[in-house]
Amino acid sequence: MDFYEKNADKLKEKTHSEFPEQTDQIDDCPIEQVRLTVPITDEAEVMDIHGHIHANMAMHDEEKRPKGGSTRLQFFLIVFITSFAYYIIPNFFFPSISALSFICWIWPNSITMQQIGSGTYGLGIGSFGLDWSTVAGFLGSPLATPGFAIINIFLGFCLVMYVLVPKSYWTNTYEAKRFPIYSPLVYMANGSQHDVNAVLDQKTFKFSQAGYDQLGQINLGILFVFAYGLSFVTxxxxxxxxxxxxxxxxxxxxxxxxxxxxxxxxxxxxxxxxxxxxxxxxxxxxxxxxxxxxxxxxxxxxxxxxxxxxxxxxxxxxxxxxxxxxxxxxxxxxxxxxxxxxxxxxxxSPVPIWALSCMFPSKKWIKLINMPIILGASGNMPPARSVNYIMWFVMGMLFNIVVYRRFKGWWARHNYVLSAALDAGVAFMAILTYFALGIKDINGIEWWGLDLDKQCPLANCPTAPGIKVDNCPLYD
CATH class of the missing domain: 1.20.58 (Methane Monooxygenase Hydroxylase; Chain G, domain 1)
Structure with missing residues (x-):
């Protein structure tokens, strides 16, 4: 019997005394993960604030420590201190641990392989990060995201990153090979960065047609093109x-x-x-x-x-x-x-999913396919990188699928507390590091692990023949 089942009767009895009109709605939410953890209040489907709610409950609710275990407050403090102490490594001593890549280590001189393997400027195949800020920095905590949403988002990421972008880039659509495969910058036709200041009147800060005509049209990296286009589709x-x-x-x-x-x-x-x-x-x-x-x-x-x-x-x-x-x-x-x-x-795009849900009403999982989420999954790229999505998906599947199914009682009691503690530890160490070291321009010991961009230095290079870019070999 899991945590929720043990306390369901008490929860319903307490809810009936405090919110009698909501007693019949306790099990209304279709997402079981929500029913297990969210107090019976309005808007139970809003999962993003669960970590904050459970952190506050852990700090303020009186709770007797179970035999051989810990209270939620003790659990929060243990995880918080661990996260706080660990984050000094990726934030100061070893920033490269945020995005490591096996492929870049194996092929240090190949532009194409580094584009495939780089987790920061490429497709991120074989890349990983040992840093909670890599996991939750752009997409939020995966522990506070329902499993079906995690799968939808990762499907959308794979559609863009492993189907649309590679096909468009290596078929040279829109002269994509002249520019990096992943970049938020704008470029000129020769592959060099576009001087944005040249197309603005420095006195009025209005668009300068003369400057634009002189430099030529603005070009985007292929991933940036899809990011813009899919935002409208979403x-x-x-x-x-x-x-x-x-x-x-x-x-x-x-x-x-x-x-x-x-x-x-x-x-x-x-x-x-x-x-x-x-x-x-x-x-x-x-x-x-x-x-x-x-x-x-x-x-x-x-x-x-x-x-x-x-x-x-x-x-x-x-x-x-x-x-x-x-x-x-x-x-x-x-x-x-x-x-x-x-x-x-x-x-x-949502019509086929809706039609299938009508044709097969007994297949509840069909309604969990959400086309807006899939199409908008890459909306955070850039600035989010492929390694952020990969690690976010791995951690989300681990806790919201594996742990949730095998240790449902532990998940209901500790999952959101764990999420809040990890976030808090990273945040407090980041603030401390900045005011103690960063503000004084103390950036750590000079070594290869200090510079994240040096892990896959060729991933940001163009692959069109004859395009010359600083710090990039001439591609044949």
Whole structure:
């Protein structure tokens, strides 16, 4: 019997006395990891703050130490001190321990192999880090992330990093070989960094067309290109996913919003000057006419004039009503159509998952496939590196899949406390190191482990023939 099962009756009894209206909702959350750990309060699905909640509970709740074990406060302090003491190694003495790579050690003179193996400037195959800040620095603590979300994010990372980026780079799409495979910088056509200051007027800080024409167009690394493009796709996929899986709730809330809009028009002494039928007519006109026209003709019909004309005849002499009607009948819909036209891929991507969930309702895992998460998984790259994703996934799978399934009682009691303690130890040591050493420009002993970039120095080099870049060999 696990920790939750032992205390379920007590928890329900206490909850019923304090929150009688929530007693029937104790097991409502579909994520078991949430049900095991989250107190019965509103918004139980919000997992990101669990570490803070459990840390506060460990510090303030009175708890009797179990025989042969430790209280949550004792556990927190042990992990905190260990994390605090250890972080001096990656933060000061051995920064390279944050991203080590077997492939870079085996092929020290190969640009291609270092691009494949580097965890900081490459694909990160064979790379690893022994530093909690590498694990949680960009994606947050994996211990506080549900297992299904970890898998979705890593699938999206693999799709971008191991399918789209390699295929585009080594087929030289958009002249990608002229630039590093992973870089947040902008470049000129010859592979050198673009001088951003040259395209800005130094007095007005406005765009300088003359400077831009002189240097030529701005080029991005191939990973940066996908990061930008997928950010738009992710937004569209989010809209589509929410509509498919939560459409009924949205429709219910839409009706409430219409009621409120009508009340606003009719109430307050009719200061808005627009009657209730104006709101309904504007919404119907915009939805049925403008969107249908664009769908069939791929051309937006301008309803700005017709909306002004209609309300002008039907409710003349009221300028505020005219503006309000135009907003409901044209402007809002025009903006929506403009966004949807650019996000077609994202809008359609959740449809197969939704269709499968309808065809196989007994397969609960299908609904855990989340296309917005998959498509937006690489949204933190850059500045996040491949080693950050790899180590985040490894630690997340270890604790939220392996430990969770085999030691569920321990997981429910200690997982979020462990996460909070690791975060706190790293944070306090980082602050102490900065004020004690960094602010005085004391950077540690000079040796190969001090410079993280020296682990795979060729990973940031271009592979197009004839492109000369400092500290990079000429690629043949």
């Amino acid at each position: 937004l569209a996929a989010s809209l589509s996913h929410v509509s498919l899986f939560h459409g009924r709730e949205i429709w219910s809330q839409t009706k409430e919003a219409l009621r409120l809009s009508i009340f606003t028009c009719e109430g307050f002494g009719q200061q808005l000057q627009l009657p209730y039928w104006g709101v309904l007519l504007a919404a119907a006109l915009a939805t049925l006419y403008a969107s249908d026209w664009y769908y069939h003709c791929h051309n937006e019909s301008g309803l700005n004039v017709i909306t002004e004309l209609i309300i002008g005849y039907m409710y003349s002499g009221r300028p505020l009503a005219n503006v309000s009607y135009k907003t409901y009948g044209y402007i809002s819909m025009a903006q929506a159509i403009a966004f949807l036209a650019d996000f077609k891929l994202g809008l359609l």
